Amino acid sequence: MKTLVATLIGPDRTGLVKQLATLIKQHHGSWQASAMSELAGYFAGIVEIRVPEEHSQALSEALGKLPDFQVKLLEGQHQPLQGQKLKLTVTANDRLGIIDEVTDVLNQLNISVKTLKTDSYPAPITGITLFEANGTLTLPHGQTLNDLQARLEALSDDLVVDIDLV
Structure with missing residues (x-):
């Protein structure tokens, strides 16, 4: 085959x-x-x-x-990276550079992005455009969830980060 x-x-x-x-x-x-x-x-x-x-x-x-x-x-096939699988959701007021900032943190921590889906939509009451990213990641051995969450949340006051183990 x-x-x-x-x-x-x-x-x-x-x-x-x-x-x-x-x-x-x-x-x-x-x-x-x-x-x-x-x-x-x-x-x-x-x-x-x-x-x-x-x-x-x-x-x-x-x-x-x-x-x-x-x-x-x-x-052919390549061997996937090994580590803990995570589900990540990031929500923020839409602005330039959100994905660049988030992926910079992921890259610094050697975290692999397996899937990424993004969307922007108006907030229900205010109508302000929100940006949302949903992805699955591989957290390499030696990295912690707390470090990842803290570094992502430090990017912006309006950035909401939700991380779950898969």
Whole structure:
């Protein structure tokens, strides 16, 4: 078996995920894991596929022929970083640089970002734009939750940080 990781980006349209699933199945591939999203009218996705060696080239070529999409394929698997899994939520009044500041702290502590989803929306009563980031992280051995929380909360008075063990 061969592992392929396909990234796709292009105009969003109905039936795209179904088309991708059918294509993978037709080439004897097995859909393992994925993350997909629509942003500003575009579809972006990444999917891990296991496929028998003898079908991997045909599947790669078929994926590359998806109309209106840019597709990049990577082969093989890499060993994930080891450590404690965390779920992080950061909420703040929207302003420039929040993700830059948060990821600077994560980088200083050698913390790996596994998933990250962000959004901005109006606060219910005031209408002020709020920014929210939700992610899963890997806290390396030797780092503590308390240190991470304190360093993130020190970034700004309005930054609310919620960290849970997964």
